[in-house]
Structure formats: structure tokens, C-alpha cells
Amino acid sequence: MNISVIGSGYVGMVTGIGFAELGNEVIFVDIDEKKVDTINSGKAPIFEKELDELIQRNRNKYKATKEYNIIADTDITFICVGTPSREDGSIDLTFVKSAAAEIGKVLASKDMFHAVVVKSTVIPGTTEKVIKPIIERESGKEAFKDFGLAVNPEFLREGNAVHDFFNPDRIVIGVRDKKTKEVLETLYKPFSCSKLITDIKTAEMIKYASNAFLATKISFANEIGNICKKLGIDAYEVFKGVGLDHRINPAFFRAGIGFGGSCFPKDIKALIAKAEELGVNPKILKAVIEVNEEQPLKMIELLKEHIPDLKGKRIGILGLAFKPDTDDIRESRAIPIVQKLIEEGANIIAYDPEAMDAFARMFPQIEYASSAEKVITKSDAVLIVTEWGEFNELNYKGKIVIDGRRVEKAMKEAGIYEGVCW
Ligand code: UDX
Numbered sequence: 001m002n003i004s005v006i007g008s009g010y011v012g013m014v015t016g017i018g019f020a021e022l023g024n025e026v027i028f029v030d031i032d033e034k035k036v037d038t039i040n041s042g043k044a045p046i047f048e049k050e051l052d053e054l055i056q057r058n059r060n061k062y063k064a065t066k067e068y069n070i071i072a073d074t075d076i077t078f079i080c081v082g083t084p085s086r087e088d089g090s091i092d093l094t095f096v097k098s099a100a101a102e103i104g105k106v107l108a109s110k111d112m113f114h115a116v117v118v119k120s121t122v123i124p125g126t127t128e129k130v131i132k133p134i135i136e137r138e139s140g141k142e143a144f145k146d147f148g149l150a151v152n153p154e155f156l157r158e159g160n161a162v163h164d165f166f167n168p169d170r171i172v173i174g175v176r177d178k179k180t181k182e183v184l185e186t187l188y189k190p191f192s193c194s195k196l197i198t199d200i201k202t203a204e205m206i207k208y209a210s211n212a213f214l215a216t217k218i219s220f221a222n223e224i225g226n227i228c229k230k231l232g233i234d235a236y237e238v239f240k241g242v243g244l245d246h247r248i249n250p251a252f253f254r255a256g257i258g259f260g261g262s263c264f265p266k267d268i269k270a271l272i273a274k275a276e277e278l279g280v281n282p283k284i285l286k287a288v289i290e291v292n293e294e295q296p297l298k299m300i301e302l303l304k305e306h307i308p309d310l311k312g313k314r315i316g317i318l319g320l321a322f323k324p325d326t327d328d329i330r331e332s333r334a335i336p337i338v339q340k341l342i343e344e345g346a347n348i349i350a351y352d353p354e355a356m357d358a359f360a361r362m363f364p365q366i367e368y369a370s371s372a373e374k375v376i377t378k379s380d381a382v383l384i385v386t387e388w389g390e391f392n393e394l395n396y397k398g399k400i401v402i403d404g405r406r407v408e409k410a411m412k413e414a415g416i417y418e419g420v421c422w
Helices: 010-021 033-040 051-057 068-073 094-108 126-139 161-166 178-187 200-231 235-243 264-277 283-294 297-306 334-343 356-362 372-378 389-393 408-413
Strands: 002-006 025-029 062-065 076-079 114-118 147-151 170-175 194-198 314-318 347-351 381-384 400-403 416-419
Touching: 002 010, 002 068, 002 094, 010 025, 010 051, 010 062, 010 076, 010 161, 025 068, 033 062, 051 161, 068 094, 076 094, 076 178, 094 114, 094 126, 114 126, 114 178, 126 147, 126 200, 147 178, 147 200, 170 178, 170 200, 194 200, 200 235, 200 264, 200 283, 264 283, 297 334, 297 381, 297 400, 297 416, 314 334, 314 372, 334 347, 347 356, 347 372, 389 408, 400 408, 408 416
Parallel strands: 002 025, 002 076, 025 062, 076 114, 114 147, 170 194, 314 347, 314 381, 381 400, 400 416
Antiparallel strands: 147 170
């Protein structure tokens, strides 16, 4: 099949190159010339495990361009542009709207049927109420008749996106017209997982409900973990026991300093904003965010139990990315932690294998170390904020360590050790 993908972020890039690997021809369309050049030179424009190899292997099956016109040569277009948060928590549809308008312009002069598939995360109702009228207006054509429209949410984890693309738990397709349904079923034929076909707004909601539930699991684990900490109980042992119940499942109970990233905080805030607009008070969702915002500061409370006055003290930070195996610092728990330490007058020395450049743009005033070892040797106490694999090989002997992510080696050998929920 000939596929075009609008937006070469981690969703667009992984989805497109994944489909190329499965034997399709793929065109990446992006407004950013630098990204287009990078992709055409055979490299990934983002840091994502296994992506470079996949790109290399499929060099002859894809190309990237800034020109939307090329969409006309393809059978199906995936919209994979970002939907960032606005001040009030609702999502900003600027990129989705402009992608829809550009697609519409191209479809105006295309005679053959074309399927447009939304992968960007959009609030239920958006595809039919916002995207559809834009494409219809610009193309002068009718949705579900002259062109197809569907929603196919992604469930890719950053840092594991390539693996997740090829090994999904399920594929959700929200679709109305028969032709688009057939196109998507053919495209997803190589996948043996469950495939759920729904209407369009249900598919949009499945994405939000999934992320909201996963985030709820984390905040729930953290709340139980906070109680465990006071009682001298290890929350990880507790959740081992809890997760053995098949109705519950052990995943996503890693208690600690909470969730960051480009999806969970943004999606939950967007769902809260929509619920309130509809006159529904989303009490659980609000609590999920509240617990998540307080959790990182527990590290500072624990630190002050051992160093009451942080003024002038050298505090080491291990990990700045919102999770390991990514250079992404969006909503990273390191941000409120560093802010609070600066307020308290501490001198910070930080290290992250991938995220230091991005973090230094936000916090140029702190010191960045060339290695994790240097953070340990040069600090009065160390805070573990991201569980990069290499942090489990360091020498923590004799150090004060406050651990937000449960790094086993630190647990075993630190001089003074405090886990946030254990
Ligand atoms: C998430 C969803 O998993 C994915 O399906 C969706 O498409 C996008 O959002 P991602 O944000 O890449 O993916 O990361 P994920 O691995 O889910 O972790 C999110 C955050 O939760 C991280 O900050 C992580 O440290 C934290 N987390 C995760 C916990 O604190 N505890 C856990 O048990 C799991």
C-alpha cells in the first residue's frame, strides 16, 4: 500500500517506518525542513530505541518531503501531528486543523478514493465535528463517500515505541465507511492481536480512557505508597501481592515520584476540561493530577529529614528525562524537584545520559556533570529521579540517597537510603 504520514514526531516516524518494514511504501510529510532532511539522510529526527536501524533497513521504501501534494499519490494518509495542551488544559488543534486543510486541498483534485486516518490524540467528537468539515470545505467533497475518515489511536510508549508498534495488545479502529474499514483491515492484516472496530468517537474515547486509567493506577500506587512509607511497609511488595489478582494485573504499579511525559498529564487535563465543559465533575481524574503534582516534592521532604538546611549544600540529581531511554523532558518530575531545590538555595549538579541539552535550555543556572559518577562524588546527597539502567551500576557506598524510582543497587549499598514509597 502507498501511505503518507503527516507529522514526523515519534508517533508518525515509528508508525510510518513500521509500515514500511511491513512492505508498504511510505511518504513522510513534515513542515520542518530540518526534519525532512534528517529523515532523507537515513537518520531518525528523534531519539528512539531501534528507530535508526529500522530507518536504515527501509531506506528504499520511504521518502520525506515538505510538499503535501504528494499525498495524492498515496491511498491512505495518517495524521500524526501534535495536539499540545493549552493554558486551560484543553488541547490545541492548530496543527491538526492545518493538516486537515492541506489534505483537503490535495483531495480537491484527486479522483480516486482516499482514506484519512487520525492518529493524533483528539478529544471525542473532534474528528467528526472539526476535522471532517475542514477537509470537506477544502476539497469540496463529501466524507465517507468521496473520501474516508477514521480514527486509529496509538498506544506507543516513548522509548519502547518500535517494540510497541510491532507487538500491540490491540488495534482500535473507529470507522464509518466500508472502504476505509477494508483499507485499514488490509493494512493491519500482519498483526495477530485483537482488533476492535468501533464508531469514530468511541475510538477517540478509548485512547483517553486508557491513558486515564494507567495514570490512575500510578497515582493510586503512589497514594498507597505514601501510606506504606509512614507505616514502614514496602509498597513494591504490596503491589506484587495486589497485582497477582488477574482482575488487577501487576503493570503500572511502580510507585515513586509519578508520571511525566507528553501524554498522561496532557490527556488527563484535556479530559478534565472536556468533562467540565459538559457539566461533569471528574473527581477521580482531578485527584490523579493532584497526587501526581505532590509526589516529586516528597523527595525534598525526605532529603530534609537528613539535611534540614539545604542552603549552599551540593545536591546531585541522577536523571532528568521523564523516563529512561528518551531525551524527552516534557512534564519530567525533575522539573519541580530542581525548581524546589533552587528555591531552597541548594547548589545542583545533575546528569542524564540523553536529556541534559534540553534541560539546560530550561535551567541554564545549574551545573551539569559529564558522568553519573561525578554527580555522586561531588554531592552531599543524591536524588534518583529517572531509572536509567546505568544508574544501577554506580557505587553508592556511604552516600545519602533519596530514590524516587527504586534503583536496586542504591537500595542495597547507600549509606543512608530513603525510597519515596518504600
Ligand atoms: C504513555 C502510554 O503508556 C502510551 O500507551 C501512550 O500512547 C502515551 O503515553 P509514555 O508517556 O511514553 O506512554 O510513557 P510510559 O512508559 O507510559 O510512562 C509514563 C510516565 O509514567 C513516566 O514518567 C513513568 O516514569 C511513569 N510511570 C509509569 C510510573 O511512575 N509508574 C509506573 O508504574 C509506570
